[in-house]
Amino acid sequence: MSNRLPNDLINSLKGNPSFDYEAFVAVHDVEERTTSIRFNPSKNININDYNIEREIPWCINGYYLKERPVFTLDPLFHSGCYYSQEASSMFIDHVLRELKLNLTPIRALDLCAAPGGKSTLLNSTLHKDSLLVANEIIKTRVNILTQNLVRWGNSNVVISNNDPSAFSRLPGFFDLMVVDAPCSGSGMFHKDHSAIDEWSLANVKLCRERQQRILSQSLSALKTGGYLLYSTCSYSKEENEDIVDWLIDDFGMESVSLSIDDSWGITVTESEKNDAVGFRFYPHILKGEGFFLSILRKKADQDTFSMKRVKREKNTAPQDLAQDWINTENHYSFTHSNFLHIFPKMYEVDFLALQSVLYLKNAGTEIGELKGKDLIPSHDLALSNLVRKDLQHLDLELDQAQNYLRKENMSTAINSSNLRGWVVVRYKDVNLGWIKAMDNRINNYCPKEVRIWNL
Known part of the structure; x- marks a missing residue:
């Protein structure tokens, strides 16, 4: 198998004298998938019912399993008690806590969100009164994103299906942006050997251009002082450290470092031009797939979206009906296509602002379909953490x-x-x-x- 690893990729990694080339090749000789799950802290579940090997050190609710179960046959998977997520990407949990973004309510955007692993993590780790917008560019992937966030059960979520450029109409709106960018996928070689045949330098170049387009057309939505978490599942510095240097040079961003435990096995890198900090995950060093993440803070002055532009129309939704089914404290009701939803009151104007410039797939918790004075309860209601x-x-x-x-x-x-x-x-x-x-x-x-x- 080692002869199948792309020479161009191997040569680029060999450029780092501290990189253990032989160990990296050896771990790729066997196609192996590490099974890890992250429990939903808002659901009632006994983690001892699962064949846990050990905790994932950089994620409070993350665990490695000894073997991979058939998740499809587990009712608790369908009810949103846990999410099967790759361990390396759970590092975002540690990042949010180190930046103290879990302590006060913020507005967060997960720009490339499907299938929903990072969105459900954000929804658990951020302050419970935060607003999360989970966006997916590709229309065919929005449904699985919606299903996973509905299972998670929280009402403070808006799901959208928009090109990144649409978010330029919301300048300075978000405190946090997470961009897990489409990439060449070399970090997946360890668990999926078929991905090797799809890799090429041309694809790396194409992905880099796509990453730059996504970031350049959406970054104005991040407020001054806000954080960008940029990540890929690629080993290529062209898609990682070089993108970070470009963001610093062209968009007034600055690198943010974090304290991490040396025993975790995460490799800390610095970009060539600006010494910007990056975090790399290699499967020959730790138990996880290839992953890169860098944290940037916006220094540049950024105009902000004016809430005075938001038109508030009369809300004719029945405000008392939902309380027969769900805890509506600090929520209001609205209707969409004859379906009743609830949404946090503190973000009512924010929702209207999002609705005015984006195509929204779902918002809040769908309670049910209105039939005269009656209500046909929705599946979403049953899975809500607020249901009575x-x-x-x-x-x-x-x-x-x-x-x-x-x-x-x-x-x-x-x-x-x-x-x-x-x-x-x-x-x-x-x-x-x-x-x-x-x-x-x-x-x-x-x-x-x-x-x-x-x-």
Whole structure:
């Protein structure tokens, strides 16, 4: 296998005299995937139910597993109790805490967010009253991003589907931008040997140009003093340290360093021109895939979006209906396409500002569809961390929970109960979704887009 590693990549890494070329090649001789998960601190879960090997040192809720389970068959995966995320990228948790961005509410943008690993991490680590905008450029990937954030269960999220250039219409709006940029993917060689055949210097150059376009067209959305976390899964300095130098030279950014534990095995680098700090993850040194991250702070003066431009129209949504289903304290209701949502009151004007310049896929928590004076509860509501605990519910065993997720008949699970109407089904005290119990039948309301199929 070692002969398959691209010579151009190997030669560029050999340029660093401290780089262990032989160890790097050796670890790539075997295609190996490290399994790691990050638990959702807002969900009720017993981590001892999982085959944990050890903690991930740079992420409070991150763990390595001894073996990879079939996540699809675990109801708690579908209910948002955890996310299967690559360990190296969980380093963002440490970054946010070191920068103290978890202590006060901020506005954050995850610009290239699908499938949602970094967005769900941001949503857990940032202050609970922060606003998170998760954007995905590619239309076909927005649905999986939405599903993963809905599972996570928080209402302070807006999901958008826009080109990065759209965010130039929101100057100085965000305190934090996370840009996990599309890249040439050499950091994935260890777990996916097929990626090697797709790598070339031409692709590195193409990715660098794409990264520069994404950053140059969106960076005005970051306020003066705000932080940019720039990352890739590439080993090429053209996509990493060189991009950081370019940001410093052309956009008034400055490098930010962090304290890290030497035992973690993270390699600290400096860019050639500005000695800007970067953090590299190599699979021959630590348990994780190839990853690069650099932290930059905007020094340049930045104009800010004027909230006076935001038009406030009369809100005709019923404000009391949602409280029958969910804790609406510090939230307001709005409707979209006859669906009722709730959103944090403190960001009502912010939401209107985002709505005025972006295409939004989802916002807040969708409560349900309005049918006259009635409400058909949404799947999103069942997974919300704000859903009322006193709603009638049905506890399921593992096989019953799997049958629910397969959208099978639930009559045998409910026959012995006296439940009627809308019922939350639960597994291990965690909500999975809705059924509707009637005198002569049970309707399973598991959405087809989250349905699992027999394996």
